[in-house]
Amino acid sequence: MSGFLPRSLFGQTLLALLVGLVISHAAGSWIYTLDREQAVRAVGGFAAAQRITNLTRLVQDTPRASRERIVAALNDQTFRVALSAKPPAMASGDDDGQVADAIRDFLVDQLSLGSAQQPRVSAPWPARSGSVFGNWHPMMGRGPMMHGFGAFGPFGGFRELQVAIPLSDGQWLSFATALPQGGPAFSRQFLLSMGLMAIIILVISIWVVRRVTGPLASLSSAAEKLGSDLNAPPMPETGTIEMRQASRAFNTMQARLRSLMENRTRMLAAISHDLRTPLTLLRLRAEHVEDASERDKMLASIAEMDSMIAATLQFARDEAMAEPHRRTDLTALLASVVDDMADTGLPVAMAPAQSIVCECQPVALKRAIANLIDNAVKYGKRAHATIRSTPQAVEITIDDEGPGIPEDELVRVFQPYYRVEGSRSRETGGIGLGLAIALSIIQAHGGKLTLSNRSEGGLRARVSLPA
DSSP states (O other), rough: OOGGGGOOHHHHHHHHHHHHHHHHHHHHHHHHHHHHHHHHHHHHHHHHHHHHHHHHHHHHHGGGGHHHHHHHHHHHSSSSSEEHHHHHHOOOOOOOOOHHHHHHHHHHHHOOOOOOGGEEEEOOOOSSOOOTTTSGGGGGGGOOOOOOGGGGGGSSSEEEEEEEETTTOEEEEEEEEEEEEEOOOSOOHHHHHHHHHHHHHHHHHHHHHHHHHHHHHHHHHHHHHHHHTTTTTTOOOOOSSSHHHHHHHHHHHHHHHHHHHHHHHHHHHHHHHHHHHHHHHHHHHHHHOOHHHHHHHHHHHHHHHHHHHHHHHHHHHHHOOOOOOOOEEEEHHHHHHHHHHHTOOOOEEEEEOOOOEEOOHHOOOOOOHHHHHHHHHHSSSHHHHHEEESSSSEEEEEESSSSSOGGGGTGGSSSSTTTOTTOGGGGGGSSOHHHHHHHHHHHHHTOOOEEEEESSSEEEEEEEEEO
């Protein structure tokens, strides 16, 4: 069931409003129908009882010899009147006792009937297949059907009203008519008005929900940009009070992160400066060591320490600095890196590819690709680069012919200063920052960098950048 529900906040909020709207409209329609039906029945019952009272007085005051002629003149298809010597049989069915009692009390009060002259009143639903007078006394005859339940079930149609009043001379005056029940609950005008209100409420609801949830999309976009660019412009503090507070807190967090990165860079620069002074002194003192072998070892250790300090400082600066994005031909950029390394005699090759242009930081991306190719040459003998474009991303792969990396080390090699002992050694000059720098740059572009062992041998580095 949850698979059919919308997953976005906008969709779920709008769905909740629509469900509430449908339920409230249905409940309102039901209440309106019941209230209208009660009002119509009350008015119709009062009008019918008043007419019966007037006709009863007229027949009562008419000489007995002329009553048949008067009753015949009063009788029609919608209001049947009959005169009989015995009380007629009332129709059976679902009788509305409340309506019958109200009309009986009204007739007794208006006609001043005694306890021995109680009228008989019945208000049953008519049979679905018969006329509204289908079960009436045979003297009443059978008239054509007026209104049944109709197309809308028990909410529409008419209820029969059967009344028999005893006259002072022993005769019974009988009436048969129908009480209106309010008609169809969902008339064309009613449905049109409800549909118009629903459309208006729906449009307003969409506007309100979009206005409330829209800033959340901006917050999500700003958070994604923050992951790749600490110098991204701050969020506009607009919208509701809660969204303004969230935007203000986000901007404060971004400023603090930027300050933290700047402080770290300054701290590393200070450490580098302070360490290079004693390193220089050590280098000068090492030059006076008479043992050539020990002197070379000391100078090599000092050079390695100096290289580590310089690489660490550059790594911190690259993370803190933000190069502007511009449209760049990635195929040409990759080819330039391959050509530069090939010119120095390194075994590097690239498969032919079409031009692929996208927004990126070309200097930083070039450094990341150079680090990956350099690793492939150092630890995998030779490097082969390819580039291709898919509808979702631009993929750059760099394959080598080395021993590969153990599966449990494929993720750990991205950690700064981490070295795989089986494939790397101090003699290569690496200090364990090449992959960390490449990963940081590629993630800053919103891409992914993965390593995998090739089935035919060697390691594959796959770079996936958003198209």
